[in-house]
Amino acid sequence: MRRDSIFYKLFQQSPSLLFALLANPPSNADEYIFDSVAVKEPKFEIDGVFLPPQNPNPGVVYFCEVQFQKDERLYERVFAESYLYFYRNRDRFSNLQIVIIYPSRSLEQTDINPYLSQLNSPQVNRIYLDELGDIRSLPVWVGLMVLTTLEENRATEEARYLLARSQQENSQSQNRAIIELLVTIMVYKFEGKSQREVEQMLGITLQETRVYREIKEQGREEGEKLLILRLLFRRVGELPQEVRQRVESLALEQLENLGEALLDFTSMADLHAWLEALES
Structure with missing residues (x-):
């Protein structure tokens, strides 16, 4: 589960969330x-x-x-x-x-x-x-953070609760943002389940939310890029701008392959060699 990208989106949507803690x-x-x-x-x-x-x-x-x-x-x-x-x-x-x-x-x-x-x-x-206490006693935004830590058998029930509570407490635009973040968390948490199974779990139609249409292409890809770039930095050091742009332009499948390959990298030369082999 790519929690880095999830928390990035949470804080991006609501910077004041940090201060609620x-x-x-x-x-x-x-x-x-x-x-x-x-x-x-x-x-x-x-x-x-x-x-x-x-x-x-x-x-x-x-x-x-x-x-x-x-x-x-x-x-x-x-x-x-x-x-x-x-x-x-x-x-x-x-x-x-x-x-x-x-x-x-x-x-x-x-x-x-x-x-x-x-x-x-x-x-x-x-x-x-x-x-932090019972998830149901927390503000909805904080509850989303706690949701990322729950076991699968509890996550579904609490996600449905947060969804219902958000619809009652928040404006339409805020509720839409919360739904999309909640769905993002659940899609990552239950990667092995089909769209219909996740719909049934939450009691909503995911086609109605932008996040399901984009999570596999954009959301997941952004999360992979964020993770891969951080891992590369720790493995081979700061990436030159040109190399960083090449990595960011990779498709999702290529990013996943790079994520496996970089475990064997010891220098920037290894990354260059991997990229050159990819383009040859």
């Missing part, structure tokens, strides 16, 4: 802009950066990392990239906050001793989705 959100949370940025030399890819509105008084920048896999060097990377970006843009911001979202505590980095002072700081927020 925090005990002390900024008073102007609705004015923040969500973005994904790169920090060069050394190059870091930051999952999400929430930028305060531009005005004469610098605001607080929020860095967000969504972590659904064990990474024993996560805090080394998160603190390094966040502080480096803050350093290079110091005049734009008055302060920074770091938010790490886990499905549960079990996926947190094991050795946290070197970072106890940072982790205990009010500037660092660790969110465990399975500890």
